[in-house]
Amino acid sequence: MNFLEKITGSDMTKEMKDFEARAKVLPGDYQTAWKEIVSNLWIHGDFTGRNLMPILDSALELLEVTSADGQSVEEVLGDDIKGFCTALVGDESAKNYRDKWRDQLNKNVARKLGGLK
Known part of the structure; x- marks a missing residue:
């Protein structure tokens, strides 16, 4: 990757287009998942x-392999796709971008207020 x-x-963008092209050949329920x-x-x-x-x-590869094996989406991911995604990135307390921005804002405000004293 260049600068x-x-x-x-x-x-x-190219990588996401490649992912979408790979996903288009999956069965309909896998595409929805x-x-x-x-x-x-x-x-x-x-x-x-x-x-x-x-x-x-990795998630797309899992879907490709399991669809080729003839498994259903429910067998692979269960009923809770959001929970599956949380498990992929970490545990329930995995930080999302809102948490990161909130922490940064709090640090900036504390630094500014600390400078006023």
Whole structure:
């Protein structure tokens, strides 16, 4: 990845298009599960989302392998896709981007208020 790709995010755009192309060949229920996985994982991303690319790749590979084996989505992911995504990124207390921004804001406010004393 060169500097321009990193700044513009074009490398990630290409990777997401590749993921979507791979997902299109999955059965319909797997495609629906993929869309839910993507939407549930993005909240756990950093500012750019680069930290999620390997996780998304692994999740899609899991869907590809299990659909080829003839398993149903429910057998693989269970009924709780959001819980599955939380398990992929860590535990229930996994920080999402809102938590990171809130912590940063609190630190900035405390620093400013601390400077007023």
